Amino acid sequence: EAGVAQSPRYKIIEKRQSVAFWCNPISGHATLYWYQQILGQGPKLLIQFQNNGVVDDSQLPKDRFSAERLKGVDSTLKIQPAKLEDSAVYLCASSLSGTAGNTIYFGEGSWLTVV
Amino acid sequence: AQSVTQLGSHVSVSEGALVLLRCNYSSSVPPYLFWYVQYPNQGLQLLLKYTSAATLVKGINGFEAEFKKSETSFHLTKPSAHMSDAAEYFCAVWRGSGDKLTFGTGTRLAVRP
Numbered sequence: 342e343a344g345v346a347q348s349p350r351y352k353i354i355e356k357r358q359s360v361a362f363w364c365n366p367i368s369g370h371a372t373l374y375w376y377q378q379i380l381g382q383g384p385k386l387l388i389q390f391q392n393n394g395v396v397d398d399s400q401l402p403k404d405r406f407s408a409e410r411l412k413g414v415d416s417t418l419k420i421q422p423a424k425l426e427d428s429a430v431y432l433c434a435s436s437l438s439g440t441a442g443n444t445i446y447f448g449e450g451s452w453l454t455v456v
Numbered sequence: 457a458q459s460v461t462q463l464g465s466h467v468s469v470s471e472g473a474l475v476l477l478r479c480n481y482s483s484s485v486p487p488y489l490f491w492y493v494q495y496p497n498q499g500l501q502l503l504l505k506y507t508s509a510a511t512l513v514k515g516i517n518g519f520e521a522e523f524k525k526s527e528t529s530f531h532l533t534k535p536s537a538h539m540s541d542a543a544e545y546f547c548a549v550w551r552g553s554g555d556k557l558t559f560g561t562g563t564r565l566a567v568r569p
Binding site: 345381382383384385386389397432434440441442444445446447448449450452 | 465488490492497498499500501502505507546548550551552553555556557559560561562
């Protein structure tokens with residue numbers, strides 16, 4: 342079974358530029374998550390989708406971050422304009438549903454460096 | 457208060473020695489508990505999870521963890537470390553419906569030859 346796919350794997354941009362990350366979840370998974378992992382820290386949830394609706398975006402910096410999940414499958418996370426503190430790994434993940442205790446499967450991450 | 461605390465950001469053991477990575481949680485409801493492993497430049501891989509079926513949970517690669525309600529702990533152990541176990545390990549808690557999966561700050565395990 343194919344896992345969670347993410348691209349690009351690595352991206353270096355200058356501050357104030359924009360960047361977009363793409364994610365394709367495991368087939369059949371209704372719930373999709375975007376996490377931010379800063380070096381030396383655990384992943385932090387940015388946004389959670391259930392099908393194509395947003396369930397939780399309370400920790401998403403909405404002045405610069407946006408995400409969408411059109412048609413309830415693929416998702417895109419965008420940052421515009423980027424700041425130095427946005428340097429992190431952006432992990433996409435998916436699960437069958439958002440029910441507590443469901444296993445969440447992670448992609449390999451998109452590594453962002455803002456210079 | 458932190459919902460999950462991992463004691464020791466770095467742990468170093470000799471190859472063949474016992475691995476013990478500590479995790480304590482706070483929850484007013486029965487939690488779901490997870491251990492994930494992250495190898496360099498990779499995403500997170502599930503090692504094991506506790507869902508109240510049994511207090512001793514066996515996972516992949518010889519790891520296991522025991523849920524101790526009285527100590528609010530879910531420590532990860534492996535009897536004999538292998539060089540390939542060198543990675544970062546994250547404990548995570550999900551405190552029921554309406555909550556989300558919350559990760560600890562991670563423990564980096566080094567294995568000495």
